[in-house]
Amino acid sequence: MPRSEARVTTDRPHRYAKQLASHLGRKVESSWDDETGHGALTFSAGTATLTAEPGVLLLAVEGEADSLDRLEDVVGRHLVRFGAKDELVAEWHRDNGTPGSVQRNDAEDAAG
Template sequence: MPRSEARVSTDRPHRYAKQLAAHFGRKIESSWDEETGLGSLAFSMGTATLTAEPGALLLAVEGEAGNLENLESVVGRHLVRFGTKDELVAEWHRDSGEAGSVQRNEEDAPAHAPGGAA
């Protein structure tokens, strides 16, 4: 199954992983283990794993090729929103070698070119 990963630099990887698992746990099956620093999210379109490492939160999503970008977006947008003060950026890299999506605070995003579609 296609896979994509994002390594998000942060001094608080456990905090953000726990927050993601708790937030999504209201609607889907999720888990977070503070001792191991591992968690998971089970979406209908695929899964996500959360791994807290020193200085980073490793996000990995797996799903059918047509769902991979949506999984990246859902997990990445929520993380970036939770970490607005820390200016978190989720830049995804797919195992196919394709570039994945990037989520960042809207205020940090590059402006659209004049006359271009927003």
């Protein structure tokens, strides 16, 4: 199954991963383990994993090729919105070598 990954640099990877799992858990199946720093999200179109490591939040999504854009967008957009003050950026890299999407707060979004 096609896979895409993003490394999001942050001083608070556990906080953001937990917040993302909690928020998206209102609409999809989610889990988060504070002790291990691992979480998962199950969407109808695929899955996402969250791994908090020192200084970085590792994100991975897997799904059919036509669903990777949407999975990257949903996971990345929510994370970037939560981390607006920290100017988080989710830049996705796909396992087949094609570029993934990028989510970041634009100056207009941050002002609004």
